[in-house]
Amino acid sequence: MSTIKEVAEQAGVSQATVSRVMNGEVRVAEPTRLRVEAAVAALGYHPNAFARSLASNRSHGVGLIISHLGGPFMGRLMLTLEDVLRRHDKSLLVASGRSDPEREREAARFLLARRCDGLLVHADGMSDEELEALAAQTPLVVINRLVPALSDRCVHVDNVSGGYQATRHLIEQGHRRIACITGPLWKQDATQRLMGYRRAMAQAKLAVDTDAVFEGDSLEHSGRLAVERLATRGVDYTALVTGNDEMALGAIARLRELGRSVPEEVSMVGYDDEAYARYVSPGLTTVHAPLEEMAAAAAQRLLALAYDRPWQGELRFTPWLVERGTVAPPAS
Amino acid sequence: MSTIKEVAEQAGVSQATVSRVMNGEVRVAEPTRLRVEAAVAALGYHPNAFARSLASNRSHGVGLIISHLGGPFMGRLMLTLEDVLRRHDKSLLVASGRSDPEREREAARFLLARRCDGLLVHADGMSDEELEALAAQTPLVVINRLVPALSDRCVHVDNVSGGYQATRHLIEQGHRRIACITGPLWKQDATQRLMGYRRAMAQAKLAVDTDAVFEGDSLEHSGRLAVERLATRGVDYTALVTGNDEMALGAIARLRELGRSVPEEVSMVGYDDEAYARYVSPGLTTVHAPLEEMAAAAAQRLLALAYDRPWQGELRFTPWLVERGTVAPPAS
DNA sequence: TATTTTTATGAAAGCGCTTTCATTATTAGG
DNA sequence: CCTAATAATGAAAGCGCTTTCATAAAAATA
Numbered sequence A, B: 001m002s003t004i005k006e007v008a009e010q011a012g013v014s015q016a017t018v019s020r021v022m023n024g025e026v027r028v029a030e031p032t033r034l035r036v037e038a039a040v041a042a043l044g045y046h047p048n049a050f051a052r053s054l055a056s057n058r059s060h061g062v063g064l065i066i067s068h069l070g071g072p073f074m075g076r077l078m079l080t081l082e083d084v085l086r087r088h089d090k091s092l093l094v095a096s097g098r099s100d101p102e103r104e105r106e107a108a109r110f111l112l113a114r115r116c117d118g119l120l121v122h123a124d125g126m127s128d129e130e131l132e133a134l135a136a137q138t139p140l141v142v143i144n145r146l147v148p149a150l151s152d153r154c155v156h157v158d159n160v161s162g163g164y165q166a167t168r169h170l171i172e173q174g175h176r177r178i179a180c181i182t183g184p185l186w187k188q189d190a191t192q193r194l195m196g197y198r199r200a201m202a203q204a205k206l207a208v209d210t211d212a213v214f215e216g217d218s219l220e221h222s223g224r225l226a227v228e229r230l231a232t233r234g235v236d237y238t239a240l241v242t243g244n245d246e247m248a249l250g251a252i253a254r255l256r257e258l259g260r261s262v263p264e265e266v267s268m269v270g271y272d273d274e275a276y277a278r279y280v281s282p283g284l285t286t287v288h289a290p291l292e293e294m295a296a297a298a299a300q301r302l303l304a305l306a307y308d309r310p311w312q313g314e315l316r317f318t319p320w321l322v323e324r325g326t327v328a329p330p331a332s
Numbered sequence C: 001t002a003t004t005t006t007t008a009t010g011a012a013a014g015c016g017c018t019t020t021c022a023t024t025a026t027t028a029g030g
Numbered sequence D: 001c002c003t004a005a006t007a008a009t010g011a012a013a014g015c016g017c018t019t020t021c022a023t024a025a026a027a028a029t030a
Helices: A004-011 A015-023 A030-043 A049-056 A074-087 A101-113 A128-137 A148-153 A159-172 A188-203 A220-232 A245-257 A291-307 B004-011 B015-023 B030-043 B049-056 B074-087 B101-113 B128-137 B148-153 B159-172 B188-203 B220-232 B245-257 B291-307
Strands: A061-066 A091-096 A118-122 A140-143 A154-157 A178-182 A213-215 A239-242 A267-269 A286-288 A320-322 B061-066 B091-096 B118-122 B140-143 B154-157 B178-182 B213-215 B239-242 B267-269 B286-288 B320-322
Touching: A004 A015, A004 A030, A015 A030, A049 B049, A061 A074, A061 A101, A074 A091, A074 A118, A074 A291, A074 B074, A074 B091, A091 A101, A091 B074, A101 A118, A101 A128, A118 A128, A118 A291, A128 A140, A128 A148, A140 A148, A140 A291, A148 A154, A154 A291, A159 A178, A159 A188, A159 A239, A159 A267, A159 A286, A159 A320, A178 A188, A178 A220, A178 A245, A188 A213, A213 A220, A220 A245, A239 A245, A245 A267, B004 B015, B004 B030, B015 B030, B061 B074, B061 B101, B074 B091, B074 B118, B074 B291, B091 B101, B101 B118, B101 B128, B118 B128, B118 B291, B128 B140, B128 B148, B140 B148, B140 B291, B148 B154, B154 B291, B159 B178, B159 B188, B159 B239, B159 B267, B159 B286, B159 B320, B178 B188, B178 B220, B178 B245, B188 B213, B213 B220, B220 B245, B239 B245, B245 B267
Parallel strands: A061 A091, A061 A118, A118 A140, A140 A154, A178 A213, A178 A239, A239 A267, B061 B091, B061 B118, B118 B140, B140 B154, B178 B213, B178 B239, B239 B267
Antiparallel strands: A091 B091, A286 A320, B286 B320
16 A cells, blocks of 8 residues: 655655645646656555544544434435435544434434544434534435425425425315324324324315224234224224324234225325335235435435535425325225 | 654553553463553543554455345345454445456455455456466355365355256146256256256256256346246246346246246246235245354354454355245146 | 745654663562 | 562553644745
8 A cells, every 4th residue: 555655755845746646636747746646546545544533633424323224215316315425525424323213312422433524324213302413513414304404404395395295185085084093103104104193084074983093003013903992992993093003004904804905995105115015916006205316305404504505405305195006986 | 643753751651551552362460450441441541453453464454346236136145245344443445346266356356455364256257267367366156156165264165956956846746848948058057956956856857948947137027038948948837946036026927928827827936035926926936054153154254264364164055945835737 | 126925845753552672679599 | 598489560662544733946026
């Protein structure tokens, strides 16, 4: 591994000049630059990242805190994040919170100790206040969540709209008795989706019986459970709006076991448009968010914050409904 | 941010002693250690990772090259990798190859330039030779692939066995005419699974018509296409062994559209046991590999290679069949 | 041509650690 | 009690860059 010193000697210039050429910022006379570049090529020189970081106090690494790495679209999210960052020659350090607030905090400490230049945070465990405190320490962008005090650095999706669209679609198909299965209501997105459901119902002058709303835990089992509870509670419905695809699938499976067909007898709308939503049959009608675009926006925003890159763009995204086969007009 | 110098002054010792205490390796007299620790606590001192790396020439970061981040179980894989590494205070840098050999190579260069202490490689684009060359430059562990020359650093799964088990299961249920849909045959795992299929067929003295093997591209569409091609070719079968769950689902969907029910008329075995395999109905019978254990093994192996951590363990894993609802005896 | 600006480059001082080597204080061996 | 080991600590030399400041050369201005 050759060093800057060797390059300097080979090119007959000082280390400072080599440094300048390598960083391409300050102006260097053309012939000099050429000589340096030749030397660099000849020696196969690559700057030592450690030394560079120590001297400049920048790691050129960005930390990513993921609430739960095993989650459904973390892959897609990271794919885009990594892509954008690498194009700017930044690397991505990943730390998982494993769905535990304490571990999310620890992940943040870990990444901070590694002296990341900035943090991308996809966390639902930490409180708004904690995130604000973090943001005060380092450039930070929040993904998929809106922290009011940090609204200029939160890439988020309009979940109210998503819930609304899902419900609205059902109403337009003629449904009147629509039940709802939500995710854990301590999570912002679950509450918002529910809010969208409520809004659509209210707008159509449809009453929402509290019994018609079931709070699940986002897992398939919840969907099955919801179907049973709804029956126990004596709720009569022709359609179901769910907080995510997994619960929708659970509900469908249970409904079928009970001899009720989907969509003939019960219509169903999922949320998230996970990979398998298109594979199941009938295809699951669900709500889709532009995850890749959101990831790109988050990466760009962070680059702007951490490296003064130019930036302009939208941080708020609107999801849309993807119609497949689980919604039909109610049996009349 | 306080420095080692301040800690040294505060504790009334030299920087060398503070360094020794921080790294807890060499022996330091108890009272001295206590004073240093007190100073560290008082100042809230955290060693500067850059300086540490520069002086010791170690980054305490491990690079992960992922052929395709969006892939089905990358999340689960990374979850475990990150977990094990972080427990050893190593961070995980991720670079994606986006399923392109050239980008995989570039990812390797990128990570190498970042001076990672080692590389975890999940790549199907690079050749064995390239991986060997990489392994000569840095501690390296290959995930989910067997490179003969690097067999002591390849965590892999016995795909032949997987293909064999899938086929064997069908044979035991009474099937005789079993067709096969493979993944792209330039990929090692696809060839091996096919080999397992062949072996089981041969062992049961069942002939394998070349027409009965269809090479797909691992996507859902391939499954649908396979069903059609098989029909065009006039292949008559009562069961289908597939190279992955996605193609299995595609095949099922197409089969149903053509009025053939699964599993009553055609039995189906998938491969990978993706998250949704249990959600679809009927649940997909498929082959499962112990991904988490493999990831843990890979991380441990790398720690051993890169940091001389003790190590012993198995690198070869055997998958198993998960029986759900897509296999039934053939209609007699 | 003399003087002021501007531009290109180099010298050298860090950045905050680790690590070698020398030194001093202890303990053991005789 | 004296010498040889042994243990604990410090001084100081890097690690390979970036960056400030000074200087020399070139261009612009008078």
